Amino acid sequence: MSFAATLAVAPVVAETPANMLVIANRIDDITTLDPAESFEFAGSDVSRNIYGKLVNFDPMNLDAGYGPDLAESWTVSEDGKTITFTMREGVKFASGNPVRAEDAAWSLQRAVILNKTPSFILTQFGFNADNAKDMIKAEGNTVSITTDKRYATSFVLNCLTATIGGILDKEEVMKHEVDGDMGNTWLKTNTAGSGAYTLVSWKPNESVTLKSNPNFYLGEPAMKRVVVKHVAESSTQRLMLERGDIDVARDLNPDDVAGLAGAEGVAIDSALRGRIMYISVNQKHPELSKPEVRQAIKYLVDYEGMQNSFLKGQYVIHQNFLPATYLGAIDDQPFSLNIEKAKELLAKAGVTDLTITAGVREAQERLEIAQSLQNTFAQAGIKLNLTVGTGKQILTKYRARELDMYVGAWGPDYPDPHTNAGTFAYNPDNSDEAQATGLLAWRNAWDTDGLTEKVAAAVVEGDREVRKGMYEEIQREFLQKAPFAILFQKVEQTGRRENVQNLNLGGAITAVSYWPVTK
C-alpha cells in the first residue's frame, strides 16, 4: 500500500464482530483483580465472569436467589452451624486443572487469612486467620463451613455469592506466591478461575479484555471476546454507540439517554441497582439529635421534584435502607415535601435559626441534590451550608464524625439484607473509641434506638419468611426514628445495540454477566 493511500482517511467500519462484545464503561475504580481484595463495581464485574463460586445467581433468573454453581448441592447440620457442600464433578479451571474441594476451601481460608477490605463478609461468621483452616475444611469431594454460631443459612449462602467467594486455582496461584502473600501480588493483575472467561489484559484506566474459557462447565460462551473500554464521558459513549463502535454504553446521563430515543438500532434498558442515595444528620449535634428535627428533615426533601427533574430516569424515590428486590425490602413512602409540617416539628422542638453544614462530594447529581435541599431547608428557616470536596476529603470528615450532615450514597456489599441493616441500623458501641467507621449509624453517632438488637436477631433467624418479616419491621421503625432520610434508589440506564441479547447487569444484588449474551 502506498504511503499516500495510507494517509487517506477512510470512513471507519462501524460494526463489532459477531462473536465479540464491546462495552464502554468507567473502569477507573479497579484497583485489584484478586477476589479476596476486589471491592469496586468494575472489579466485581470482571470477577463475576472469571470466577466460579460455591453457590451463585443465575443471570437469567436473578429472582430465584442463589443456586448451585461449583457446589452441586449442600446440607445443613442439625445445629445449623455447619453447611457441607458437595462439589460438581468434572469441572476444570481455565488452566486445565480440576476444580477440587481443596481449591474451594483454600480460597475461602485465603480470603480470611489475607484479611483485605472485603474480608468482613466472611469474618462476620467468626472466622479468623487462626481458625480458618479448622472452620473451613475440604474432605474428599466436600467442603464444610462451620460458623461460630447459628446464622440464617440464607445469610451465609448469600455472602458466598459475593466477589470474595470466588474459587481460585490453588496450584496456579501458589506458583506465583511471593513472600507468603498467597499469590496476592500476582492476582492483582492476573486471574486463575473456572468461570466463563479468562483475563487477557487489564490496562488501568484504559481497558479490560476477556476471552472465553473453553473449559467453562456450562459450555463456552457465544461471545469469544469481551472488551470493556474506559470511556469517561457520557456523550462520547453515546456517539460510539450510535456509530456502532461499541455494543453497550453503561454510563449515559439523562440527556444522552433522551438523545438516544429513536436512534436506529439502539435500545435503552433500565435496571434497578442496589445503590441508594441518602442524607444523614450527626447525632452529636444538640439540635439535630432531637427526634422532631430528624422527622422535620424528612419532610424538607423535595423527593418528587428531584426525581422528575435532574434525576429523571436515573433514580427513583425509595425511602428505606434495603434496596427494592432485596429480601424484606418494603416500599413505604410516608414522606414528601411538606414545609408546614416541618415548621411545626421544628417549633415543637424549640429550634429556631438553625445553621448546619453538609458535606457533599463534587459529583453532579449530589451537588444538585444538595442545592435542592438548601432551597427547601431555607423555606423552613434552616440555613444549609455546603462543604464540597472530593470523595476522600468529605469521607475523611464523615468517618471522623465531624460533619453535621452528609449527602451521600451507599451500595450494598453482598446480596443479603444484613448488608445494609448491619450498616444503617446496627451500632453496638456508639463511643468515639469504638471507631466503628464502617458503620453508618456510628458515623452519625446514632445509638439506633434499640434497632441494633433487632438486626442481630434477624441475621440469625433460620426461617426465611420470619426473617423477612423482621427486616420489614426494622425498616418501619427505622423510617420514623433514624437520623437518615433515604431518598432514592439507583436506576441504571444502559444503551445497547439492538442485536445484543441477554445482557444482564445483575440487578440490585450482583454484577454483570457476559456469558449468556448473544448477538
Added chain:
Amino acid sequence: MAVVENNGNGRRKSPFSSSVYATILKTIGSVLVTMLGLTFVTFIIGRVMPIDPVISIVGERASRETYDAAYQAMGLDKPILVQFAYYIWDVLHGDFGMSLLNARPVAEDIRRVFPATLELATIGTFFGVVLGVPLGVIAAVKRGTWVDQVARVVALVGYSMPIFWLGLMGLLVFYGILGWVGGPGRVGIFYEDVVPSVTGMILIDSMLDNNWEVFRNAISHIILPASILGYYSMAYISRMTRSFMLEQMSAEYITTARVKGLPERTVVWRHAFGNIKVQLITVIALSYANLLEGAVLTETIFAWPGIGQYITTALLSADMNAVLGGTVVVGLIFVLLNIFSDLLYRFFDPRAAK
C-alpha cells in the same frame, strides 16, 4: 562542532572557554534546584491536603487495625522531612513508588501512558506550527485588512473556545455524523495490541511492524484530537507570531530594505521573519510543553489514555505516589524544554550567549 586541538605540550586544550563550563554547571544546578523545589512543594501539598491516601488502599469499610497497619506500611507515621528524604532517594533510583490504586510501579505506569500523550502533543504542535506561523506572518503583513481580521478571529476563537466543547463538537461532526475519522481511543478496538509495543507510540510501532492497516487506523483516531490541540496551539502561536512580526515590520531596517528595492517577499521572510525565529522557538517550546503537560480534557473526551488523564485520576483518588511521579515527569519536561529552547536561542542568536 568544536575541534579538540593538541597544543603541543601534550595537554589537550579545552574546546570551551571556562564561561561555557560555568553556564553548563549553572544550568544543571538550576534544573536540580527547580526539580527539588517542585517535588518538595508537590510532596507537601500531597501531605497537607485533607484527603486520606490510606482509605484508597483499605477502603472506607476497613477496621481501625487494618487502617493503622496500612498507615504504618506507607510510612505516614514518620516525620514529613524524613518521608521526603526517602522519596527523593527512591526517585533518584528511578523508583516513584507503587500506585496506591492499581498496585503497579508508578514508573511503569508513566512509561505506559506518556508515549500516548507525546504522540498526541507532537502532532498537535506540528499542526499548530504549520498553520499558526504562516497565519501570524500573513496577518502582520496584511495588517488592518480583512485578511488580518479573519486571522485574528480564527485565533481568538481557538483561544477562547473551551477545548472541551470543541472536542465534543469535533467528535459529533467528524466522527458521529460524517464518519470521516475514527472514534475515541488511540486505535480501533480490533486493532488493539495487534502491533508489538516498542516505543509505545502506535504510529511509530505500526510503522516498525510494517503494519499499515493499524497505522492508518491510528491516524484516523489521532487526527481529530491532534487537530483540536493543534488549533488551540495554532491560536497562541499565530497571535505571538503576528505581534513579533509587527514589531519587526515597523523597524528601521525594514524601511531601509524596502528603500533599497528588495522584493517584499525577501523583506518579509528573510529579514523580518529571520529576526523573530528565535523568539518563536520559545513560544513553540512553551506551547509544546503545555500540550505535553496533558491536555486533560481532550484526553478525557477522546478516551486517550495519556499522562493528563493519569494524573487527574490519581489526584481524584488521592493516589499521591502517582500524582508525584506524574508531576515530577511533567516538571522535568517543562524544565528540559526551556533549556532546549534556550540552547537553540544561543545557536541562532550568538548574542544571547554573551
